[in-house]
Amino acid sequence: MKVAIIHEWLDGYAGSERVLEQLLLLYPQAELFAVCDFLPAAERGFLGGRVPTTSFIQRLPRARQWFRYYLGLMPIAVEQFDLSAYDLVISSSHAVAKGVLTGPGTLHVAYVHSPMRYAWDLQHQYLRQSRLDRGVKGLLTRWLLARLRAWDHASGARPDVIAANSAWIAGRIRKAWRRDSVVVHPPVDLDGFPFQPDKQDHYVVASRLVPYKRIDLIAAAFARMPDRRLVIAGDGPEMARVREAAAGAPNIAIRGRVPQAELVALLQSARAFVFAAEEDFGIALVEAQACGTPLVAFARGGASDIVQPDETGLLFPDQTAESIMAAVARFESLSIAPAACRANAERFSRAAFRARMQALVEEALAARGGAA
Structure with a gap:
């Protein structure tokens, strides 16, 4: 069976690349395609020596630095790949990869991290944060996003089968493309986050400090709970806002970016991991659970797929300091076993991901009369 895997673009080893890594292990014979490839040499190991088409x-001016500015050309680019000779095409998509053209004899399975967030429900937030909500540049950006939205909706009909990385994303797919999808949670490296049953009295946040993560809300909540300790690990453009929210609160320690070993130790020893973002999935939540650490998380997004209420953590309903404070108080009335948290994390292992994807592909091939 000839297999092709198409990935969006390669410029770093992050969440979507971890999915690609497992797909390449599942289908080692697969040929790899990408809109562009600027992956640093030190991060190419997971490709197994493959050089993507x-x-x-890739060849446009200053593409290495500016390839994201060529987003408007990417639908055309992805449609130029000739995949007519392949029996199976798997796309890993958060923008354009799922729009690849395939023939009637090819099974196309799309693993969707999200429809284009900036073209759909997060458009207004994106425009505000990029300062493109007014003026001529803003008008041109809105025009481009309208064209991308139309293409995204139309190309959403192209995959034969769609796998969504969470129930939250399955809902976005249904809203944007009017397609049903199967939830296949992304793979998490559980081995890198060993189980530790013994906990201390601090709560922990570990995250990039960017606006949508709402770390400032968590800091504001704990500033009003002086008898509860909070450790914040991470750095980013919101650092000043987080420091302002935590100002004068001796119970809050802001560590900045910490080495991986220190991050794991913080997760292992924490009383609970606090999470206030609306995230597509939330790999950090699973990493904390792998350490045996309970979760106190915002109820929207992928957290609802991860948290087993009252068994491995709890969900709070609103992105407000008051909601976080109430959740922490309620959490402390629960008795959550660290072993239950680790068992919950096992649902999201790399092996579990590969098994689910393989079963999904084999079922689709069987329905078409093909063979795996």
């Missing part, structure tokens, strides 16, 4: 975006 890339599009014309």
Whole structure:
């Protein structure tokens, strides 16, 4: 069986690349395609020596630094790949990869991290944060997003089968493309986060400090709970806002970015991991659970797929300091076993991901009369 895997773009080893890594292990014979490839040499190990076939975006002026500015050309670029000789095409998509063209004899399975967030429900937030909500540049950006939205909706009909990385994303897919999907949670490296049953009295946040993560809300909540300790690990553009929210609160320690070993130790020893973002999935939540650490998380997004209420953590309903404070108080009335948290994390292992994807593909091939 000839297999092709198409990935969006390669410029770093992050969440979507961890999915790609497992797909390449599942289908080692697969040929790899990408809109562009600027992955640093030190991060290429997971490709197993493969050099992906890339599009014309790779050769545009200053593409290494500016390839995201060529987003408007990427639908054309991805449609130029000739995949007519393949029996199975798997796309790993958060923008354009699922729009690849395939023939009637090819099974196309799309693993969707999200429809284009910036073209759909997060458009207004994106425009505000990019300062493109007014003026001529803003008008041109809105025009581009409208064209991308139309293409995204139309190309959403192209995959034969869609796998969504969470129930939250399955809902976005249904809203944007009017397609049903099967939830296949992304793989998490559980081995890197060993189980530790013994806990201390601090709560922990570990995250990039960017606006949508709402770390400032968590800091504001704990500033009003002086008898509860909070450790914040991470750095980013919101650092000043987080420091302002935590100002004068001796119970809050802001560590900045910490080495991986220190991060794991913080997660292992924490009383609970606090999470206030609306995230597509939330790999950090699973990493905390792998350490045996309960969760106090915002109820929207992928957290609802991860938290087993009152058994491995709890969900709070609103992105407010008051809601976080109430959740912490309620959490402390629960008795959550660290072993239950670790067992919950096992649902999201790399092996579990590969098994689910393989079963999904084999079922689709069988329905078409093909063979795995």
